[in-house]
Amino acid sequence: MTDALFLPNELESALRQIGAERYHVHHPFHRLLHDGELTRGQVQAWALNRYYYQASIPAKDAILMARLPTAELRREWRRRIEDHDGDGVKPGGIERWLKLAEGVGLDRAMVESTARILPATRFAVEAYVHFVRDRTLLEAIASSLTELFSPAIIAERVSGMLANYDWITEGTLAYFTPRLTQAPQDSEWALAYVKRHADTPEKQQAVLAALRFKCDVLWAQLDGLYLAYVAPGLIPPGAFVPGDAE
Numbered sequence: 001m002t003d004a005l006f007l008p009n010e011l012e013s014a015l016r017q018i019g020a021e022r023y024h025v026h027h028p029f030h031r032l033l034h035d036g037e038l039t040r041g042q043v044q045a046w047a048l049n050r051y052y053y054q055a056s057i058p059a060k061d062a063i064l065m066a067r068l069p070t071a072e073l074r075r076e077w078r079r080r081i082e083d084h085d086g087d088g089v090k091p092g093g094i095e096r097w098l099k100l101a102e103g104v105g106l107d108r109a110m111v112e113s114t115a116r117i118l119p120a121t122r123f124a125v126e127a128y129v130h131f132v133r134d135r136t137l138l139e140a141i142a143s144s145l146t147e148l149f150s151p152a153i154i155a156e157r158v159s160g161m162l163a164n165y166d167w168i169t170e171g172t173l174a175y176f177t178p179r180l181t182q183a184p185q186d187s188e189w190a191l192a193y194v195k196r197h198a199d200t201p202e203k204q205q206a207v208l209a210a211l212r213f214k215c216d217v218l219w220a221q222l223d224g225l226y227l228a229y230v231a232p233g234l235i236p237p238g239a240f241v242p243g244d245a246e
């Protein structure tokens, strides 16, 4: 059976439905993190591993930017790289994430080295970068659309963590504040692009699959954290061990 062609707004609904079902806000690790159920060591493991995601995002965006055909499109995408890398004066997202990692008690050089992250983190993040390199431009742009759902999880995370961990301060979580305006700006643009360019059933199914893939990338990172640091506690050889950072 061939798939039907969605109207643009129907495609948007189908994309939002994927987020409602699969976004990492629903992962048990996030529930524990936001509800104050984790130890300091477990929060450190989260911050350490997520640094690799943060640090890889501008590389992913540079790969995507190189594939854009016009100056106008590249200008739009270039902003994302500046948001993460900063401009040499104003700190970007990577620097702000390092501040978060230091704020939860990690050594900056250890975090930056990425030597002690989980293999699951490395493989999931690399799969995202390779997806953006290898798939169509439309699928690559669609894979960024998890950002449609990030303002809600960020609001929940910041208020939950501030309320539930007395050793976490607003300054430590400052990474997230600019994301509340950057993410909607970026994702609304990407959504409009996808709605305009996914004009066949095949392309529409491909963008839906790209968003499912990206939800899996985020989910798999939290599976790795849960398995290693919550239960059953299978920390892979060489990976960060809570207590080591103190």
Ligand SMILES: O=C(O)c1cc(C(=O)O)c2c(n1)C(=O)C(=O)c1cc(C(=O)O)[nH]c1-2
Binding pocket: 057, 093, 143, 144, 145, 146, 147, 149, 150, 153, 154, 179, 218
């Ligand atoms: O806090 C979060 O849960 C969350 C989720 C996501 C996401 O949905 O991919 C991003 C971010 N944060 C984020 O800070 C960020 O810079 C970012 C970039 C991207 C992307 O795919 O290009 N996603 C996300």
